[in-house]
Amino acid sequence: MQTVPTIKSRPVYSPVEIDQAVQQHLFIAEEGAFPTLSDLYQDCEGEKSCWIVGQESADKLPKGCHFIDAQSFEEAFGELFAKLPISSNLYIAGIREAFVWDIHKLAIQAGLAPEQIKKLQPLSNERRLFCTHCYTLTEGVTYTPFECPGCKRLLLVRDHFSRLHSAYVGVQINAEDPNDIPPKEELS
Numbered sequence: 229m230q231t232v233p234t235i236k237s238r239p240v241y242s243p244v245e246i247d248q249a250v251q252q253h254l255f256i257a258e259e260g261a262f263p264t265l266s267d268l269y270q271d272c273e274g275e276k277s278c279w280i281v282g283q284e285s286a287d288k289l290p291k292g293c294h295f296i297d298a299q300s301f302e303e304a305f306g307e308l309f310a311k312l313p314i315s316s317n318l319y320i321a322g323i324r325e326a327f328v329w330d331i332h333k334l335a336i337q338a339g340l341a342p343e344q345i346k347k348l349q350p351l352s353n354e355r356r357l358f359c360t361h362c363y364t365l366t367e368g369v370t371y372t373p374f375e376c377p378g379c380k381r382l383l384l385v386r387d388h389f390s391r392l393h394s395a396y397v398g399v400q401i402n403a404e405d406p407n408d409i410p411p412k413e414e415l416s
């Protein structure tokens with residue numbers, strides 16, 4: 229049985245800067261999101277490494293960058309995070325917000341403190357949606373209301389974010405009258 233997620237409001241992303249006093253810097257980007265980290269990576273004068281999650285591409289990447297595929301990053305990052313020195317910062321850039329928070333969760337599980345994890349504003353409005361009725365998780369949701377593929381209920385995509393699932397919470401919008409179909413709106 230799944231536990232009910234902790235409900236928190238929408239994440240806020242503050243500007244990220246490099247703290248040169250930190251001993252080790254680890255940069256992680258979802259494929260296609262490295263350009264948002266690029267300046268920070270170049271400015272960082274300390275010991276640093278960078279991982280791109282996705283298919284190896286012909287994109288020009290600076291020295292010290294590695295590719296890792298989406299199937300194996302959980303285990304690899306779990307080990308990598310556990311070996312980081314106490315004085316370390318992690319920088320995460322994603323196309324999808326769910327990616328950023330999946331990595332955040334791995335880092336917390338490995339013992340990093342929240343203030344060591346620097347998250348950049350995700351590039352797309354795609355949300356992972358958590359259905360509060362049947363617990364189905366759906367990736368890439370960009371509009372509301374959205375029909376849950378699990379229980380077929382029409383869900384209002386709320387701004388409340390579950391850090392447990394890296395997902396936004398969806399509740400049935402027309403519970404009283406399932407024939408009442410409100411117009412679709414694009415999510416911000």
Ligand SMILES: [Zn+2]
Binds near residue numbers: 359360363364378
């Ligand atoms: Zn559902």
